[in-house]
Amino acid sequence: MSDRGNDLARALADLALTIQDQAGTESTLEAVVKSAVEIVPGVRWAGVSMIEGRTVTPRALSDPLVAKLDMLQTELDEGPCLSSLREHRTVLIDEMTTETRWPRFAAAAVELGALSLLSFQLYVLQQNLGALNLYGGEPGVFSEDSEFIGAIVAHHASVALFGAETESQFEEALTSRDEIGQAKGIIMERFKIDSMAAFSLLVKLSQDGNVKLSDIAHRLVTSMDDETA
Secondary structure, three states: OOHHHHHHHHHHHHHHHHHHOOOOHHHHHHHHHHHHHHHOOOOOEEEEEEEEOOEEEEEEEOOHHHHHHHHHHHHHOOOHHHOHHHHOOEEEEOOHHHOOOOHHHHHHHHHHOOOEEEEEEEEEEOOEEEEEEEEEOOOOOOOHHHHHHHHHHHHHHHHHHHHHHHHHHHHHHHHHHHHHHHHHHHHHHHHOOOHHHHHHHHHHHHHHHOOOHHHHHHHHHHHHHHHHO
């Protein structure tokens, strides 16, 4: 293996170890962004962004400039995160000064000094997605190696975000289950009925009002908390 190949293998191994040592999602994403700047050829600034509908929000970034570029896509309602990245796993802007797909975003990016961009799709979930955005301070700085190594870094970011999403859904499910149990208890106490009858009443309220069962339970529990406050 060449010296260059050895350096790459060592860098990727270090990346895996660094990420493995992180305790939570935010620290993992920060490690991903830091590593992207260090090991992906051509990268000067990097960030992980969340795209919800037409809004781009920075989640982890190597420099405040990345947050400005994210907000530009939202303010101008154009940019790779709002269009192409939904259909393509990778989007490359080799030279911002000649970019025609998103002319207003490109012009603003040039003013900030970001002259090239390499974006990776992290995941797509309905109208939301995640992105790893890598910016260059010069045009034409991203190579095939940049795309290859960047894709590996993006994979680590995807795993971190998926883990966070799964954990969030699990916690939400536990909260809903607990509140449904509390709501059943409130109904049983108030109407002197058993558990099955209380649950049936909750289901009927949910169906009649076309409201999720968990939302009905949450409202009931919250109203009781307000009464006893």
